[in-house]
Amino acid sequence: QVQLVQSGAEVRKPGASVKVSCKASGYTFTNSYINWVRQAAGQGLEWMGWENPDNDYTGYTQKFQDRVTMTRNISISTAYMELSSLRSEDTAVYYCASGRFPNRWGQGTLVTVSS
Amino acid sequence: DIVMAQTPLSLSVTPGQPASISCKSSQSLLHSDGKTYLYWYLQRPGQSPQLLIYEVSNRFSGVPDRFSGSGSGTDFTLKITRVEAEDVGVYYCMQGMQLPRTFGQGTKVEIK
Numbered sequence: 001q002v003q004l005v006q007s008g009a010e011v012r013k014p015g016a017s018v019k020v021s022c023k024a025s026g027y028t029f030t031n032s033y034i035n036w037v038r039q040a041a042g043q044g045l046e047w048m049g050w051e052n053p054d055n056d057y058t059g060y061t062q063k064f065q066d067r068v069t070m071t072r073n074i075s076i077s078t079a080y081m082e083l084s085s086l087r088s089e090d091t092a093v094y095y096c097a098s099g100r101f102p103n104r105w106g107q108g109t110l111v112t113v114s115s
Numbered sequence: 116d117i118v119m120a121q122t123p124l125s126l127s128v129t130p131g132q133p134a135s136i137s138c139k140s141s142q143s144l145l146h147s148d149g150k151t152y153l154y155w156y157l158q159r160p161g162q163s164p165q166l167l168i169y170e171v172s173n174r175f176s177g178v179p180d181r182f183s184g185s186g187s188g189t190d191f192t193l194k195i196t197r198v199e200a201e202d203v204g205v206y207y208c209m210q211g212m213q214l215p216r217t218f219g220q221g222t223k224v225e226i227k
Contacts, residue, residue: 047216061215101154101211105163
């Protein structure tokens with residue numbers, strides 16, 4: 001079955017960067033987009049962007065355009081989302097989700113930004 | 116960006132009774148390919164979101180048939196025919212018409 005397993009929780013200081021991984025299994029990795037969605041505590045879902053693992057095409061929400069990079073390593077079926085210049089407002093759970101329209105979701109990775 | 120607005124924001128339902136959630140988009144979600152790109156998700160407490168309905172009315176794999184979606188253009192509805200305890204959580208609609216994808220604010224469903 002399709003499964004997305006994300007890396008563990010991270011704590012960073014303001015101004016630092018964080019890189020979250022998302023390992024896919026149960027389907028052909030290059031056949032499906034990987035979306036990244038975040039959720040601050042008690043808040044709704046916010047789509048950050050996506051990557052097409054087949055051709056490295058990426059699309060980012062304008063809000064994150066200057067700070068986010070989405071990449072992939074096809075050989076290990078893993079997608080990555082790196083967010084830089086972190087601030088306290090970036091404290092959230094970050095999800096990866098496969099599909100042109102998110103259908104299968106990872107378990108989420110809590111990123112805490114605190115001095 | 117397309118704005119998605121859900122009503123109500125919270126709902127308390129007696130088990131076995133129906134429930135309905137409305138979602139309105141600021142632009143039509145009908146694509147030139149004939150499909151309408153409206154999705155419904157459920158996020159149970161402490162869990163990741165899960166896809167319930169895609170393209171307005173199609174149930175995703177494993178979703179019980181008590182869930183149904185309807186609507187067109189800019190107005191959409193998710194209905195649960197008989198609410199069960201496991202249906203508790205926050206329901207989100209999402210548009211897939213254009214980038215960036217945008218979600219509604221969420222509707223919290225609880226059991227009376």
